[in-house]
Amino acid sequence: MNIRNKFLLGFCLIFLIGTMCGCGFSNQNENDNSNKVNMYNxxxxxxxxxxxxxxxxxxFSRNNNVIEIKYGSFSGIDTICFLEAKEDTEITFDYDSTVDNGKFKAVLINPKNEVETIVEGTDxxxxxxxxxxxxxxxxxxxxNAAGKxxxxxxxxxxxxxxxxxx
Known part of the structure; x- marks a missing residue:
């Protein structure tokens, strides 16, 4: 085999390996995002x-007890803050949510690990x-949510x- 053929064979092998690795990484990112989307429910x-x-x-901005978030292509679960109730009491959430794409909700998790939906979608x-x-x-x-x-x-x-x- 001459040098030209060896070089061509080496180049083809590198190209093939690079393509396979690139597709594998891309597929991994798609699977990771798919898992985050599936967490919604x-x-x-x-x-x-x-x-x-x-x-x-x-x-993201927080000023005292007001939180404002504008987000794009958001998938998964993000803890925004923690609330510590020192005694039995009530809390009121005033919200303005606009969802342009995808699905979005804000939830409160209680000490018994129960999920209470505060707002879902545009409301x-x-x-x-x-x-x-x-x-x-x-x-x-x-x-896959975008909005504020x-x-x-x-x-x-x-x-x-x-x-x-x-």
């Missing part, structure tokens, strides 16, 4: 402590929920809102 996944999400873009309203003493987590859940949400929390001083689980 899976409460067992939603209540887990770990986050598993992807945003193509996300603008503007408020919701009051009774809290028992304990730790709650507030999460966004999306499936503004949500405010109001309660008495028995509820502490933090970004970290204490």
């Amino acid at each position: 899976d409460n067992d996944k939603i209540v887990q402590e770990n986050n598993n999400y992807t945003y193509i873009n996300c603008n 503007q309203s408020s919701k009051t929920i009774k809290l028992t003493k304990g730790q709650y987590s507030f999460k966004n859940v999306g499936a 949400i503004k949500i405010s929390f109001s309660s008495n001083s028995a509820v502490k809102i933090t970004e970290d689980k204490k």
Whole structure:
């Protein structure tokens, strides 16, 4: 075999290996995103402590008890904050949610790991929920979602809102 044929064979092998690896990585990303999309209706996944999400873009701001998020291509589960109820009380969520594409919901996970949907899809309203003493987590859940949400929390001083689980 002459040098030209060896070079051509080597080039073809490198090209073939590169193509196969590239497709494998691409397929892995598709499977990963598919898993995140499938989490949308899976409460067992939603209540887990770990986050598993992807945003193509996300603008997040928090000012006192008001959270505003503009998101694009959001899939998965993202913990936004934690609420600590020092005693039995109530909390009111005032929200304005606009979903341009996909599916989106904001949920509250109680100390018994039960999921309470605060808002799903496009909606503007408020919701009051009774809290028992304990730790709650507030999460966004999306499936290829794009849109924005503004949500405010109001309660008495028995509820502490933090970004970290204490």
